[in-house]
Structures are given as C-alpha cells and as structure tokens.
Amino acid sequence: MARFKVPSVPSSEITPESVYLRRRQFIKAAGLLAAPALGTFSASLSAAVTTGGKPLEYRPAEQGRPAFSTDEDRAPFDDVASYCNFYEFGTGKGDPARYAHEMSVDPWSIDVEGEVARPGKLYLEDLYKRYPLEERVYRLRCVEAWSMVVPWVGFPLAALLDDFEPTSKARYVAFETLHRPAEMRGTRSFTSTIDWPYREGLRIDEAMHPLTIMAVGMYGKTLPNQNGAPVRLVVPWKYGFKSIKSVVRIRLSEQQPQTSWQMTNPREYGFYSNVNPQVDHPRWSQQYERRLPSTLLQPNRIKTRMFNGYEEQVADLYAGMDLRKYY
Template identity: 75%
Template sequence: MLVRERFKVPHIPSSEITPESIYMRRRQLMKAAGLLGGVAAGVAFDAGAAVATGGKPLQFAPATAGSDGFHTGEDQTPFTDASQYCNFYEFGTGKSDPADYAHEMSTDPWSLEVTGEVAKPGKLSLEDILGRYPLEERIYRLRCVEAWSMVIPWVGFPLASLLREFEPTSKAKYVAFETLYRPKEMRGTRSFGSTIDWPYREGLRLDEAMNPLTLMAVGMYGKTLPNQNGAPIRLVVPWKYGFKSIKSVVRIHLTDKQPATSWQDQNAREYGFYSNVNPEVDHPRWSQKYERRLPSSLFSPNRIPTTMFNGYGEQVAHLYTGMDLKKYY
C-alpha cells in the first residue's frame, strides 16, 4: 500500500541559513575545487562563468514605465541568481535542484489544452501560441513565501488574451492550472513520501486570471525560459506568492467551483487559495513582514519591508473589496 506522508518543514532560524549567493554557487565552487586542485592557491575561479545565460532570443515589445504596473523601475535580479535559486519540486526540494536536473525534461513538442466551461475547448501547440500572441516584456517582482524575492524581466502575453479565444461561459468562475507530470524526466516526483500529489495544481478566480497583470510567460531576460524556471510556458501572477505562478503548464480548466491546489491540499492552514502577498498575515512558522531581495549575502543581506499585494495594490486591491484577507489568505 502506498502511504502518502504530509510534508512538514522544520523551523530554521535565519541566523543558520546559508546566504543565497553562497548557496547558489556551491556546486560550481565544488567543481572548481576539483578542477583546480593542482593549481597554486590564489588563482581565482569565476563561478558565474559556469552558468548558462539563457535560451533562444525572443522578439517582443520592451517594457516601458507607466502606471499600469508592468515596469517596477527597481534593479533587476542578475540572471545567474534568478536561474540558479528556484523552487520546482518536480526536480527536488533543494533550491539548486531544478538548475541541476531540469535539463532532463523535454519541452519539444509541447501543447497547452483548455477545457471546462468554455464554448470552444481545444489544444494549442507551443508554435501556435508563439505565432498568435504578440509578446511583450514586463518587469515584475516575484515574492516567495519563504521570504526571498526577485525582480525579473518576463516575456509573455496576457492570460486574458488566451482565455478570451476559448470563450469562457457564464458558468466559469475559476481557472485551474496543471503542470506537466512526467516521472521519468522529473526525479522529484519519484521520491518516496513525495511532498506533492502530482501533477502540481494551482488556481485563480476568473477575475484574477483576466486581470491585465496576469501573464503567461514564455521567456525571461529576453530569451526563452530555462527549464528550471518553467519552460516552455508558465504563469506569472506578480501580486501573489511565487508558488501560485505555476510552471510548465500543460492544461487550463475553467470551472464553476474553486479548484483544489497542491499546497492547499498539503497544508491548508499554511497555504490558502488566494495566497496574496500580505505582510499583515504571517505564515504560521515565520513572519512575512520582511523579505530578502536577491542577490543577498551574509555581509550584504538586502533585507527590505514586504509591501501589500507585493506593491501592486493600485492594480488589484479592488478585486478583494469587502473580503477579510486574514480569512481569505
């Protein structure tokens, strides 16, 4: 009989956490030590040089500053940090596991299926998607529930553009998303006592999905997405915690009922359906009032206050008028 174990993360004091800049480069440094073992001390090794710089260039409209929230104006996180410090449990629970193992996932061919409460259900290939939706750049913050954050230039198109093409019916109230599930290529899904009931699932209310900020990303830093960052197509919802921005999406299902989501299924007390960035609602095991913007280190911690809706309140606060955001967390 297969026994599913619920995932519980032990509390670790922040003083005992390895700085991100050291953690992200540890494998490169270890490799360097092996390569340079016979070389005299004092010869420097550029750890960043061992890191890939992205995929194929994309054609897109560059981000422009304005009141729409599509451009933060903040310093962008270096590509090395954004591509080497990731959450993608299909490849392991360590932050560097996705960068180490996601190359085992095949992304060609790829298709995205839209089903449920739509007038025109169907499936699009990646080529179809790239051919019919003009791509634009948006520089968004991405805030993780573990209290780290990044500023990433995403390349993609509004989710609303895709959904309108399939014509949601009057019964559609929610949008459910599903990640690729391919155990032979995703070693994290083969672990005993796995943390997730695969495939990974997420969901939004329809009005959240149709908000102009909600993006289907196919690239970052001007190039196609690396596998570890959700290739070839992922969701980006910048006012919610990062786990809502589901990676490597293969299915979108519109429904009249609130869909089950993977982390809510695992631990509803800690991970609510809405998962809006809210510094006034602490995670049961740590505060959400501050975050560490990558790059960050022991001697330069880059600790900043968390802002409501991750700074996108002007664009999205109206979606939650009258709601108790401590109850609907």
C-alpha cells in the same frame, strides 16, 4: 500588432552573466554568501544553469506603464536561474538547475477545457503566432521571505482565455504542470507529500486581470527549464508558488479547484495566497523579505508591501473580503 526586436539592455541595468558568475565564484570562495530567512543561499555554480534558448522578439517594457515595470534593480540572471523552487526536480533551491535539463520541452502543448465554448489544444508554436510578446518587469515574492525582480517576456493570460470563449459558468481557472516521472526525479521520491501533477488556480477575475501573464521567456530569451519552460504563469501580487511552471492544462470551472499546497498543508497555504505582510506564515513572519542578490555585508532586507506593491492595481478585486480568513 507588430513585434519588436529584442532591445539592447544597458549593462548598468543587468549585469552580464559571465561577469556576475565570476563575481559569485569569488564571493562563494570567500564564504560571504548570505543566508536568507530560511537556510543558506547556496546556489550551485556547478549546476546545469542554462540561459534558455533563442532570443525572443518582444515589445520592451514601457516607462509610461508603471504597473507593468519597475525601476527597482533587476536580479542578476544567475540568481534567478540557479535559486529556484520547482519541486518536480527536488526540494533544494539548486536542484532545479541541476536536474531540469532532463525535461523535454519540445514538442509542447496546452489543453484548454471545461467551461469554454471552444475547448481545444494550443501548441507552443501557436503561442508565438497568436500572441505578441511584451516585457513585464515584475517583483517576485516567495513565501519563504526572499524576493527578486525579474524581466519576464510573455502575453496576457486574458488573451488566451478569450480565444476559447469562457462560458457564464466559468468562475475559476485551474492549471496543471507537466507530470512526467521519467524526466522529473522529484515526483519519484517516496518522501514527497505532493499529489502530482502540481495544480494551481485563480478566480476568473484574477486570471483576466491585465497584470496576469503567461511567460515564455525572461531576460530576452526563452525560459530555462528550471524557471518553467516553455510556458508558465506569472501573477505578481501573489506568492511565487501561485505562478505555476511548465503548464500543460488549463481548465475553467464553476467550482473552486483544489491546489497542490492547499491540499498538502491547508493550515499554511490558502487558495488566494496574496502577499500580505499583516498575516504571518505559521512558522515565520511575512513582514520583511530578503531581496536577491543579498550578502552578509549587504543583506538587502526590505519591508514587504501589501499585494507585493501592486495594491493600487488589484485591491479592488478583494473589496469587502477578510484577507486573514481568505489567505
């Protein structure tokens, strides 16, 4: 399949970074930035926010494939790059943008192992050679009740898994994030309750679903470090923490893998972690979300949709399951 050059996106769809940075500086000076459901939205403009590296060649989002795109307003790049969860660099929303530049992402490789006929290693350059890239404009809903719409650039996870030939015993797919304490200051914290490296997992049918992608870029450029460079998972119908960043290992298994938040706090975080507004988090409601960008004058508070709006595409994966029990 031929690759396409990066499309020229109209400014009406994505605000230019420089313009939006000036706007954010004005708003911050005026003290008008809103507080999301938890804490104050204080993305630091002095943080080391990067644009990612080189532009990517990819197929633009197709209007005829609504599941893979949305006409909802895309979040400005600065919001996505400066308001992040990446606990390897700290628990504050601005910490990843401040410190993730300390992580080296070249060279990079992913080990694929477990219940596969052809275990092996994929290098970053292999990903670009093997898998044609395409844009997917997905909603991202975080468990803390904030959300955004992001134009990811990536390829279906199913294409990668197929190359390693899963065996008949492969029922689950486990993922691990890079663990390099010298470059990831959050993993050196004595107060951290996470058993590093960070781990996540999916059922094999979830992993093979067409919506599930491995992203190598966003907004037409390679991923910034704070957003999971150089390659991350994106599962749009689940809460954001399921979309594990900076992946270095994929393991297929017969048994359900342990995941980091499930190990850390099983009362609050289950294995499935599907977006379900009918099931409240033990400490807050999931019925509403604050779509970024959001200000005090324009809070942009919207109702949360089942499976983050992807119910038509994924509900059949959970037919007959009690989604309150399997949260």
